[in-house]
Amino acid sequence: MRLPIPFGRRSMTSLDILGIGNAIVDVLARAGxxxxxxxxxxxxxxxxxxxxxxxxxxxxxGPGVESSGGSAANTCAAAAALGARVGYLGKVADDALGQVFRHDITAAGVTFPTAPLSGGAPTARCLILVSPDGQRTMNTFLGACVTFGEADIDPVAVAGAQVTYLEGYLFDPPAAQAAFREAARIAHAADRKVAxxxxxxxxxxxxRDAFRAFVKNEADILFANEAExxxxYQTxxxxxxxxxxxxxxxxAALTRxxxxSLILTATTAHEVAAVPTQVxxxxxxxxxxxxxxLAALTAGRELAECGRWASVAAAEAISHFGARPQADLKALVAK
Structure with a gap:
């Protein structure tokens, strides 16, 4: 287990959060x-x-909505909406969907410096079918995502970010696992955190074995739901x-x-209530x-307050169609 690294107030010359993940265009439609x-x-x-x-x-x-997506990209967009300074690294192709992704995430206030893939696989897309009860079934074509590797890691951005946030979906290709380890090395050399x-x-x-080793030896912060x-831990x-x-x-922040959710440190546990909403x-x-x-944590908030911000943001996300925030998240967490 890595020793905790204390947070300070954000610096205006660095990022609060740098996300690394699968750059995917989401296509959402309703389906029975x-x-x-x-x-x-x-x-x-x-x-x-x-x-x-x-x-x-x-x-x-059926008729759908297309927007830049991917798990870490969604996190970055919502964190930016909460006022965090956010960057994102992920691979898209030099094609129409790649342009959609770049436009959307940049418009959300997220810096996206990764160069596009030229002449290879097309930009990834996730076909998301939303059932009447709100459950989503995802079919993902990874395309250009799987080409992300160590060469795409921006060492200046990683060293300057309070937290580098890594998406588990990207963990599949060996090149991406190597990129994760390199990002963790750079972050820790700069006394930064890895989530x-x-x-x-x-x-x-x-x-499982690679995930468990990374979580134990490289990560400072873990996000997981109950099933994950x-x-x-095979239980x-x-x-x-x-x-x-x-x-x-x-x-660790474990959602249920x-x-x-349950927020754990080596010596403390905080139970955080879900915010009621219509799913x-x-x-x-x-x-x-x-x-x-992460937006609350990098702003210096206490863990219980970080959990409250998280629950508010999650409730907003499930109250409408699509993953990106549609309400004013700053106003919601200020209530």
């Missing part, structure tokens, strides 16, 4: 359970798909998984949907939670 069944989808899951499936599903989807989100039990199951943390008992996390990492679409709930937490 019958649509999911016809296309062999498990409701509420995330599946990686190839070019043919991406084209087939996209053609069958990682486990993203999905699917990711954890594929790379249990998958990491069905959330309390047992939380106890292990508390012993292995300096700071309507049960709220419309759960897409991006965890991303928004991390945004609220």
């Amino acid at each position: 359970d019958d649509f999911l069944a016809r296309h062999g989808m498990a409701k509420g899951s995330m599946a990686l798909i190839g070019t043919e499936d991406a084209e087939r599903i996209y053609a069958a989807m 990682i989100t486990l993203s999905d039990p699917f990711c954890v199951e594929r790379h 943390i249990c998958a990491l 069905d008992d959330f309390d047992a998984a939380a106890t292990i996390a508390q012993s292995e990492i300096g700071l 949907s309507e049960k709220g 419309v679409d759960t897409t991006g709930a965890g991303d928004a939670y991390a945004a609220g937490f």
